[in-house]
Amino acid sequence: MIPKTKNNCWVAGAAVAACGLLTLGMAQAGGHDEELPTATAEMFDNDGESIGTAEFTQGPHGTLIRLELSGMEGPGFRAIHIHETGDCDDHDHGFMDSGGHLNPDDKKHGLMNPEGPDAGDLTNIYVQEDGTVNAELFTMLASLDGAVGGQMLDDDGAALVIHENPDDHMTQPIGGAGARIACGVIKGD
Structure with a gap:
């Protein structure tokens, strides 16, 4: 007073x-x-077309991810995860070269799973009717340099992957997320 x-x-x-x-x-x-570590990922769809970007900013407790996307099929929720390998060249084969989720501690998948989550787990994003996504996500499970959780910018890199369905945050191995419909290699700035 x-x-x-x-x-x-x-x-x-x-x-x-x-x-x-x-x-x-x-x-x-x-x-x-x-200066905080930063990275970007240009996101591509299954036709190899650019659909936008993801920007990563590492803080003291995790990483902020900002998405600006367009040209997606909407509306609806879609799963999004950090995958263990920075390779999205196989767009015509469903981005399988990006590997599984970033998971250095061998945890079960799912933010709601008592034996999880793995370091690649994120909340769902929402695609608007017009096919756009403008979203911010925050993870305390992964960081660019590995200071917090799994490391995205290691020797084989990492990728941000969007799936066709929402993640139920429990079911193994990927929460019923379905096929991979977009992918971007995470590259340090």
Whole structure:
């Protein structure tokens, strides 16, 4: 509570300034002024056509993924996962070269699975009626450099894969997600 004086503005201003200096000092002391690791993935459909991008920003507790896609069949929820191999060249064969989910700890699939989740598990995305997706996802299960969870930018890379159906977050091996309909290789910036 701010004391009731004619200098309330000064007291409040001083408190805000002190808080700002404290926050700045903590950020500098904790090394938070360093540049965060980032990556991008150009997403391709089964015809090999670009449908948009995914941007990755690693933070201290996980990775933020921002999607901007178009030209997808909608509307509806679709599963999206991080796969263990950075290879999406086989668009005409369903992106199988991207391997299975990123899963260095050999966990079961599914965000709701008591024996999971694996490092590649993410929440579903929603494709709008017009075929667009604008979404942000956050994972504490994987990071670009491996500081948190599974490592996306290792020797064989990783891929972001979208499936034709939603993920039920429990059923093995991929939550009933079905065929792979889009894929993008995650590349460090």
